[in-house]
Amino acid sequence: MGGKVVTISSGKGGVGKTTATANLGISLASLGKKVVVIDADIGLRNLDVIMGLENRIVYDLVDIVEGRSKLRQAMIKHKKFDQLFLIPAAQTRDKMAVSPDDMVQLADQLREDFDFILIDSPAGIERGFRNALAPADEVLIVTNPEVSAVRDADRIIGLIEAADKGPGKLIINRLKTELVKKGEMLSSEDVYDILGLTIIGIIPEDELVLSASNSGVPVTLNLSSKAGLAFNNVARRIVGEDVPFLNLDDSPGLLRRLLRFIEGQ
Amino acid sequence: MHDELIAIKGVNGRLLISLSPTEKWGSVTDQLASRIDEQAEFYAGAEITVELGARPVPKYELSSLKALLERRGLSLGLVRSESETTRESAIALDLKTDRASHNEAKRPRTRETDPVSPEETGTQGVLFRRTLRSGRTIHSDGHIIVFGDVNPGAKVIASGDIVVWGKLRGYAHAGAMGDESAVVCALDMSPSQLRIAGYLVTSPPGQRKGIAPEVARVRDRQIIVEARD
Numbered sequence: 001m002g003g004k005v006v007t008i009s010s011g012k013g014g015v016g017k018t019t020a021t022a023n024l025g026i027s028l029a030s031l032g033k034k035v036v037v038i039d040a041d042i043g044l045r046n047l048d049v050i051m052g053l054e055n056r057i058v059y060d061l062v063d064i065v066e067g068r069s070k071l072r073q074a075m076i077k078h079k080k081f082d083q084l085f086l087i088p089a090a091q092t093r094d095k096m097a098v099s100p101d102d103m104v105q106l107a108d109q110l111r112e113d114f115d116f117i118l119i120d121s122p123a124g125i126e127r128g129f130r131n132a133l134a135p136a137d138e139v140l141i142v143t144n145p146e147v148s149a150v151r152d153a154d155r156i157i158g159l160i161e162a163a164d165k166g167p168g169k170l171i172i173n174r175l176k177t178e179l180v181k182k183g184e185m186l187s188s189e190d191v192y193d194i195l196g197l198t199i200i201g202i203i204p205e206d207e208l209v210l211s212a213s214n215s216g217v218p219v220t221l222n223l224s225s226k227a228g229l230a231f232n233n234v235a236r237r238i239v240g241e242d243v244p245f246l247n248l249d250d251s252p253g254l255l256r257r258l259l260r261f262i263e264g265q
Numbered sequence: 266m267h268d269e270l271i272a273i274k275g276v277n278g279r280l281l282i283s284l285s286p287t288e289k290w291g292s293v294t295d296q297l298a299s300r301i302d303e304q305a306e307f308y309a310g311a312e313i314t315v316e317l318g319a320r321p322v323p324k325y326e327l328s329s330l331k332a333l334l335e336r337r338g339l340s341l342g343l344v345r346s347e348s349e350t351t352r353e354s355a356i357a358l359d360l361k362t363d364r365a366s367h368n369e370a371k372r373p374r375t376r377e378t379d380p381v382s383p384e385e386t387g388t389q390g391v392l393f394r395r396t397l398r399s400g401r402t403i404h405s406d407g408h409i410i411v412f413g414d415v416n417p418g419a420k421v422i423a424s425g426d427i428v429v430w431g432k433l434r435g436y437a438h439a440g441a442m443g444d445e446s447a448v449v450c451a452l453d454m455s456p457s458q459l460r461i462a463g464y465l466v467t468s469p470p471g472q473r474k475g476i477a478p479e480v481a482r483v484r485d486r487q488i489i490v491e492a493r494d
Binding site for chain 1: 398400414416
C-alpha cells in the first residue's frame with residue numbers, strides 16, 4: 001500500500017497553512033507514522049523555519065526535480081522524530097521551475113516509503129497551487145473565520161472540485177471564542193454554512209503558536225497549548241480515529257491536562 | 266419578380282409574413298429585409314407571425330431572422346411551421362410556435378390553446394446540480410436552475426429565468442438579453458447583486474428576519490422581492 005498525499009491549501013495567504021502543515025507533520029509522526037512534508041512555496045520558503053530545520057538545508061525541491069540531487073539527499077530528517085522528513089522549497093527560483101507532472105512523479109516515489117506526504121501549498125490559485133494540487137489524494141483547506149478568507153477558500157474549493165480532487169476537508173484556524181460569542185467573528189457554523197465542507201479541525205487562537213513558530217518548535221510539541229492539542233486531534237482524524245471536537249469554551253488548566261492524559265498523549 | 270417569395274398580410278391585428286418554403290433562405294431573407302425597409306414606417310413596432318411552411322429552419326437561421334426583424338423595430342411573436350426542426354428551433358429561442366395550416370391562418374392559435382396535444386412544450390434551460398462557488402460563472406441563453414447554493418463571488422447569468430434551490434448569495438442576472446418579465450427565485454434570497462434585464466438591486470445590509478422562498482421580478486420599473494405564497 002502506498003502512502004497518502006495530503007495537500008494543505010487555502011487560497012488566501014497568512015491563514016496558517018504552513019503552521020498547519022508543520023504541526024500536522026509532527027503530530028502524524030508522533031502517532032508513529034512515516035511522514036514527509038514538502039514545501040511547495042518555491043521562492044518564499046518558510047516551512048523549514050517553522051520546523052526549525054533551516055540551517056540543515058543543502059538541496060531543495062528544484063534540485064531534485066532538475067536532477068542535481070537524489071531524493072534521499074534533499075530530505076532533511078527532523079531533530080526529534082526519526083520518521084519525519086522535510087523537502088524544502090528553493091529560494092532562488094520561482095514556481096515555474098516545477099511542473100504539476102514533476103510533483104506527481106515525486107509524490108509517487110515518496111508513496112513507496114512513507115505513510116503520509118504532506119504538501120504545503122503556496123497562497124494563490126496559480127502555478128504553485130496547481131503544483132501542490134496535482135498529486136493530492138486529499139486536500140485540507142485552511143481558513144480563518146473571517147469573510148475574505150472564507151471567500152478565497154470557496155474559490156479554491158471550486159478549483160479543487162473542478163480538478164476532481166474534491167471536495168476536501170476544512171480546518172478553521174485562529175477561532176476566537178469570545179469574539180464569536182459577541183457576534184464579532186464568524187462561528188464555525190457560519191463557515192460551514194457557506195462552504196458546506198466537512199470540518200476536520202477547529203484550531204483556537206493561541207499566542208503560543210506564534211512563539212512556537214518563531215522558535216522552530218511547532219506548537220503541538222507544547223503540551224499546554226490548546227491549539228497544539230487541536231492540531232493533534234486533526235492528525236488523529238486524518239489517520240481515521242474518531243475524535244470529538246474540543247470544547248473551546250472551558251477554562252484552561254487541570255481538566256485539559258487530565259483529558260490529554262486520558263487520551264494517551 | 267420575386268414577389269412570390271414572400272407574402273405579407275394583416276391578420277387579426279398582426280402581420281403575417283409567409284416565406285417561400287423552397288427558395289434559398291438567403292434570398293428570402295434578403296428580400297424580406299428590403300421589403301420592410303421600403304416601407305419602414307408602415308411596419309414599425311408591429312408584432313409579426315412568420316409562416317415558414319415545410320422548410321426546416323435551424324436555430325441559427327431562425328435567430329438571424331429574429332434579429333433581422335428586431336433591428337427594424339419588429340418583434341417576432343409567433344413562428345408557424347410544418348417542420349418539427351423549425352418548431353424546435355423556435356422553442357430553443359423562446360419563441361411561440363405553432364403548426365402551420367393555411368386553413369387556420371384566419372384563426373391563429375398558440376400552443377397554450379391547442380386542444381389537440383396535451384403535451385406542454387415549455388422553454389429550455391440548464392440545470393446545475395452542485396453548489397456554485399466563488400469565481401464560478403454559469404451563462405445560459407435559456408433559463409438556469411441551480412440545485413445547490415450560489416455562493417458569494419459566483420455569477421449566474423440567464424437570458425430567461427433563474428431558479429436557485431438553495432441559498433442565493435452571489436450575483437444573479439435574469440433576462441440578461443433584456444427580458445423584463447424574467448424572474449429570480451431562491452429558497453434563501455440574499456444576493457450580493459440582483460439584476461433583471463436593465464434593473465439592479467443589492468441586498469440591504471444587516472440581519473434579515475426569517476428565511477423563506479422568495480421571488481424577484483420587475484414591477485413599476487423596479488425590482489421587488491416578495492414571498493412566494
